[in-house]
Amino acid sequence: MELTIIGAGYVGLTTGAVLAELGHVVTIVDCDRRKVDRLKEGIMPFYEPGLDGLVSDQLRTGRLQFENEITITNQTELVMVCVGTPPNEDGSPDLGALTSVVDDLAKQLLLGQIVLTKSSVPPGTNSWICKRLSDAGIREMDCPVVSNPEFLREGTAIEDTRRPSRMVFGIDDRLSLAPRNELLERLYELYRGIHSPLLVTNWEGAELVKYGSNAFLAAKISYINELSCICDAYGADIRDVSCGIGMDPRIGPDFLKAGLGYGGSCLPKDLSALAYCAESRGVTSHMFEEIGSINERQMLAYAKQFLTEIDTERSSKINTEQKIRVAVWGIAFKPETDDTRMSPAITFMKQLLAWGVEVHAYDPMAIFSAHGLYLHDDPYAALLNADGLAVVTDWPVFAMNQVNWAFVKETMRGSVVLDARNIYHFGHLEKYGLIPVGIGRPLLQHQSIISEMRGNS
Numbered sequence: 001m002e003l004t005i006i007g008a009g010y011v012g013l014t015t016g017a018v019l020a021e022l023g024h025v026v027t028i029v030d031c032d033r034r035k036v037d038r039l040k041e042g043i044m045p046f047y048e049p050g051l052d053g054l055v056s057d058q059l060r061t062g063r064l065q066f067e068n069e070i071t072i073t074n075q076t077e078l079v080m081v082c083v084g085t086p087p088n089e090d091g092s093p094d095l096g097a098l099t100s101v102v103d104d105l106a107k108q109l110l111l112g113q114i115v116l117t118k119s120s121v122p123p124g125t126n127s128w129i130c131k132r133l134s135d136a137g138i139r140e141m142d143c144p145v146v147s148n149p150e151f152l153r154e155g156t157a158i159e160d161t162r163r164p165s166r167m168v169f170g171i172d173d174r175l176s177l178a179p180r181n182e183l184l185e186r187l188y189e190l191y192r193g194i195h196s197p198l199l200v201t202n203w204e205g206a207e208l209v210k211y212g213s214n215a216f217l218a219a220k221i222s223y224i225n226e227l228s229c230i231c232d233a234y235g236a237d238i239r240d241v242s243c244g245i246g247m248d249p250r251i252g253p254d255f256l257k258a259g260l261g262y263g264g265s266c267l268p269k270d271l272s273a274l275a276y277c278a279e280s281r282g283v284t285s286h287m288f289e290e291i292g293s294i295n296e297r298q299m300l301a302y303a304k305q306f307l308t309e310i311d312t313e314r315s316s317k318i319n320t321e322q323k324i325r326v327a328v329w330g331i332a333f334k335p336e337t338d339d340t341r342m343s344p345a346i347t348f349m350k351q352l353l354a355w356g357v358e359v360h361a362y363d364p365m366a367i368f369s370a371h372g373l374y375l376h377d378d379p380y381a382a383l384l385n386a387d388g389l390a391v392v393t394d395w396p397v398f399a400m401n402q403v404n405w406a407f408v409k410e411t412m413r414g415s416v417v418l419d420a421r422n423i424y425h426f427g428h429l430e431k432y433g434l435i436p437v438g439i440g441r442p443l444l445q446h447q448s449i450i451s452e453m454r455g456n457s
Ligand code: UGA
Pocket: 120, 150, 151, 152, 153, 154, 155, 214, 217, 221, 254, 255, 256, 257, 258, 259, 260, 261, 262, 263, 264, 265, 266, 267, 333, 334
């Protein structure tokens, strides 16, 4: 198939490269000329494991190309819209880029070309696209519109695209059987070679599967984070509680890791957008707002606890006049990405800076600048004379056995280590004279046992 993908972000770029790998001829269009020029040379606009290799390979086959402007030819069978829908101040998604793409397409679409929306959009958007095209004289039966939301995660985008958890097609429920089946046949052809469960629904159903999934993931994280505060209050270990809850197959173990909260460009944005959509149709929902508030609270609560622990240690020392200085490991919103959008690490650091703390940060990929923040290109350099270390993003290089703890202790001035992703064994850190603080973890460590009951009499 020949297709045009509009938008060279995580979704457009990864989907385009994987579809080219499957044998399709793909043109990816992006309005950012510099980005396009660099992509033509195989230079990625962001860090995503394996993507540079895949794009370069597909460029060499000639099946993948990049353009700066949308040019639909009569060879084009399908146009995939993958532009960003960033949040406005009021939580609603900004559909400006999408609108200008649709208006551009309205001038160029030819009979039989499919418009497929991958951008995350509010319910009603695909219906609106169809109406906008039809106002420009393009009938739905000539150029069908399909909602095909994307579920890939940054950091594992290629794998998620090759083996998606599910495929959702939202199509116009007014289509009669024959054109509907013909459309589905062409969509199967597009994803030939990709195996996954499939759901076919109407436009609004598909749009809400996307928002609803991200909001649910955010809810799971806020739920476990709220529970972590109760664990702190009662001396339970959130890792055990989470493990026990996740053993129920109705709940499942994923997305139950307590931490500093969720970030990224998707969960926070889609949650706000869903809340906005509910409200704009008069549906009262307190839950979505609360999920976001718990997330915010989590980042600030642990920034406060970190500082309290540092203050407690410093109060036992003689020279406490010096400005508090801390090291933060991790800036990206999660490992294996350089994306810092809505990163909990940044909210955490900004709070410390607002309290007058000097912050020295290190991340293997991400960068960020703020007044009073010092960036380092070595994790141990950030530690020099620090009163505390906060490990906020669980990059593999920060794993328990990757860190030289003796050197950490030697380099720091204080001993507090905030393990904001619960990745360390406290007993091990204590052996080096460090004072570990976790998220929902008791001071007295215990031995958890996970095994099998055999039930033999
Ligand atoms: C998310 C969804 O997981 C994807 O399915 C979706 O396609 C994507 O948004 C999107 O809409 O484009 P992503 O933003 O890449 O993917 O990140 P996640 O892996 O979902 O992680 C989000 C945040 O939750 C991270 O900050 C992570 O550290 C945090 N998290 C995750 C936890 O705090 N605890 C957990 O147990 C899991």
